[in-house]
Amino acid sequence: MSSIPKIVILGAGYGGILTAQKLQKELNYNEADVTLVNRHDYHYFTTHLHMPAAGTDSVDHSRVAISRLIDEFKIDLVKSNVQDIRLFDKKVILEDGTLSFDYLIVALGGEPESFGIPGLDNYAFTIRSINSVRLIRQHIEYQFAQYKGDESRKDRLNFVVGGAGFSGIEFVAELADRIPLLCREYDVDPALVHIYNIEAAPTALPGFDAELVEYAMDVLKKKGVTFKIGTAIKECTEKGVLLATDELIKTATVVWTGGIRGNRLVEAAGFEAMRGRVKIDEYLRAPNQEQIFIIGDNSLMLNSEGRPYPPTAQMAMQQGICCAQNIVALIRGQQLKPFHFSHKGTVASLGKGEAIAVVGHKKYMGWKAAQLKKLVDLRYLFTIGGITLVLRKGRFL
Amino acid sequence: MSSIPKIVILGAGYGGILTAQKLQKELNYNEADVTLVNRHDYHYFTTHLHMPAAGTDSVDHSRVAISRLIDEFKIDLVKSNVQDIRLFDKKVILEDGTLSFDYLIVALGGEPESFGIPGLDNYAFTIRSINSVRLIRQHIEYQFAQYKGDESRKDRLNFVVGGAGFSGIEFVAELADRIPLLCREYDVDPALVHIYNIEAAPTALPGFDAELVEYAMDVLKKKGVTFKIGTAIKECTEKGVLLATDELIKTATVVWTGGIRGNRLVEAAGFEAMRGRVKIDEYLRAPNQEQIFIIGDNSLMLNSEGRPYPPTAQMAMQQGICCAQNIVALIRGQQLKPFHFSHKGTVASLGKGEAIAVVGHKKYMGWKAAQLKKLVDLRYLFTIGGITLVLRKGRFL
Incomplete structure (x- = not known):
């Protein structure tokens, strides 16, 4: 039995993928076992789904096989549904097996919130x-x-x-x-x-x-x-x-x-949650947990005005990188780094050739904002998959 | 009020379109008024519908605007649903009007026959x-x-x-x-x-x-x-x-x-019909009618063995041409010509690159038959719309 620490990442969305990639880069050979669990064998771009939903773009422009993003020599991929997280036993129950962990990253993504509206x-x-x-x-x-x-x-x-x-x-x-x-x-x-x-x-x-x-x-x-x-x-x-x-x-x-709320699995696991979102510490850890991190839509962080940050892809990605760094630090007995969200701006697409954007204190609208939106999308592809992925999945027109 | 004879064609399927085109070609200026009534403003290729139904070809490869096939200076197009044929009054009742006729061509096409199978x-x-x-x-x-x-x-x-x-x-x-x-x-x-x-x-x-x-x-x-x-x-x-x-x-x-049966409008009009199909005379006329022609799926003709010909596009087209010639002959007081079906062969497509065919006594299968099928389709496009239509709608690969 290997005595090296086991890291399990639940979910291969924005947060999970970035965590996996950062761990893959930072960890030395045999420093830890990393397993990435995801329901599908692909990662999809949630911020892009409005297009295939309307039928204005193909579904395949919104996803990429996880095996193209992760080095399977370094990280194990498990395609399965998570059914339960057992904090006390340090186990994750999958629909077709179980996984033990020393470090856990919960990056399962949110669920739609219907606010009890009937039907x-x-x-x-x-x-x-x-x-x-x-x-x-x-x-x-x-x-x-x-x-x-x-x-x-x-x-x-x-x-x-x-x-x-x-x-x-x-x-x-x-x-x-x-x-x-x-x-x-x-x-x-x-x-x-x-x-x-x-x-x-x-x-x-x-x-x-x-x-x-x-x-x-x-x-x-x-x-x-x-x-x-x-x-x-x-x-x-x-x-x-x-x-x-x-x-x-x-x-x-x-x-x-x-509306969006946190994942019900998070509540079921016993974390103290508000609509499925868990107030995490400055190192992205669940309350009273040293080795369990919650990032993305299931995490709740307050901004300087004491209001919760909205769950965004940008937030999940930055959390993914930070949480990977902190896990490496824990394994090496080093000092953890607190998370600081760096707001890069916001772009909302309004269909073909139209968008609105805020970057810093500057506002953009129309064609220029639409170009910005494309740039953000291409930049993301580059971040997770390099120029190859940009060329395969990018929309330039 | 014009005293020139009124010709009304009901339906712009294979039979109706060929009738209209032949009349347009044969009739002299002011020799007759021709009106073509159709439910849609397009003609469609019934023998091609299996492809768009399965989604292997686009719908627009299976239809063409009637205005591209007919000279609207010579023939009036009426887009409407036929609701009733009044033989005695020599009128056709449309959902939004009526039309009087001296000569009528019923080319309404058939209907699915479910043989009373429940559901x-x-x-x-x-x-x-x-x-x-x-x-x-x-x-x-x-x-x-x-x-x-x-x-x-x-x-x-x-x-x-x-x-x-x-x-x-x-x-x-x-x-x-x-x-x-x-x-x-x-x-x-x-x-x-x-x-x-x-x-x-x-x-x-x-x-x-x-x-x-x-x-x-x-x-x-x-x-x-x-x-x-x-x-x-x-x-x-x-x-x-x-x-x-x-x-x-x-x-x-x-x-x-x-299964396919004749149109219920034909039965409702009072023609003696078997499953909506009327046994027509050798000149394609309804029984005891001098100036009413029934062609295509609603007509019933027996072959030399005394068995009914199956309703096919080939049959409807040949009938269309013959019935136009006979109407022109009637108007000019000339001798009518009996209809003789000339069987050109049969091709059944079996999907991409596969088909079976019988032409005369020769049998074809596989790639060669598939080429034959394409040839038949292209030939039809050429017949009704010339080389322009072949280039616009033809499938060559």
Whole structure:
């Protein structure tokens, strides 16, 4: 039996992949055993999923085989579903086996949060995985095909997006770009199609610069999106969505982007969590745990104003690198480094050739922001896979 | 009011288009008013629909705008649904108007025949129009997308094609070509997908040369098709198909190709019909009618052995030309010409690079037959639209 420490990483999202890659680089030969567990044999780019969900880009531009990102001589890959995390036994229960660990990185990603709105769990789609976005894309196109078989069902041409936060806005923009193509393919009059974006908060893109929010809404309104801001969804049924105003929007397609919470496995494991998110220490460790790190959507960190940072890819990536460094430090008996989030800026895509961005104190909109968005995507590909991955998966146009 | 004779053509399928084109060519200026009525503003190639239905070719390769085939200075196009044919009043009732005629050509095409098998009308798809094949294509792909959201529903990966006649075999072959692509797109193990072809008759492709039938079945079996020949479908439900052997094949996708009958409008009009098909005279006229012609799927003609000719595109086209000539002869008080069917041969596609064909007494199979099939398609495009249409719509590879 090897006596070298066992490191187990749960999840190969932004946080997990960056942790694995950093460990792979920093650890010396035989300094530790590293195992990366993931549900799929690919890593996907969550921030890109709004495109394949709407059908404006192929799914394969949103994922890459993990074996291309990781050196399998140095890291073991296990394709499995995590079923339980046993803190006391230092074991992870997989659906087809168990893994012991000395160091654990929980990077499982979040889950959609429906805030108890009745029917959302049953009748709304969520943009959360490759499988879920293929389903959304096909469901949308199927509505057009079915409508042409029974033109009395005009509600099939209504599409409702719940939530006008980051994901909601980015998806609704792609959908607005996709609809004209579907209308052409299915001989449907575009005037019959309606896209609704519903948001309970008093503004779209809460937290974003007001001028940019206005710009974004103008762009999307011109593309045919109808906004209902400051309007909660009361219920979602098979027939459509009922709004707080008692207006009923009949539809067969509701895509819910209104919230994200931490993973239920994290709560089940016994960590003290708020909506599945665990308040971690400055070294990214779970409370009272020396060797268990929680990063990404399941971690909760407060900014200097005492408010939680929103869960983003940027945050998960920086946490991944820091947590790998801290694990190496622990193994070597060195000093841990506290995590400091470095905000690189924010870009929201508004469909083809349009975006808004904030970098430092500068604001961008339109074509320039769209180029920035592409740059961010390409930069990520370069970070995890070098120039080869940029050339294989990058979108330059 | 013009006193020149009014010719109305119902339907712009193979028969109707050829009639219209021949009339356009033969009639002198002001010799007759010609109106072509069709449900859509495009003509589609029924014999090609098995490809877009399976998703192996685009819908736009299977249709062309009627305005590109007809000179609208010479022929009026009316896009409408025929609701009733009033023989006594010499009127056709459209959903949005009426048309009087002196000469009528009924070329409305057939309808699927379900032979009273319970559930087929409700739960099975049929390959009958551009709208219906887009629905089939999307439905099939949607099964893959849904399966990845709930892998317990393995029945979603079963596909049942009812009927192993010409259309059934051609469709099942395309489907077998399409499945591997869908498996790759959706990360589905191809071993989980099953294609069944069910036929009540004691052989597939009844009427075809036995050696070619065997060849065709071998090709399709190698592509993964499971045949159940000599096996009737007892019932079709939401859950799947129940066979005469009491075997239940669970599936969400049944495509019925097992039969065709004449149009119900023809029966409703009071013509004496057998399954919607009217036994026409040697000049293609309805019984006891001097100026009403019935061609294509709604006409019934007996061959020299006293058996009805099967309704084919070839038959409809030849009838279209002959009936146009006879109408011109009637207007000019000339002698009518009896119709003689000239059998040019038969080709059945078996998917990419494979086909079987009989031309005269020669049999072809494999690559050569597949080239023949392409030639037949290109020849048709040339016939109706010249070299321009061949270049726009032709598939050469």
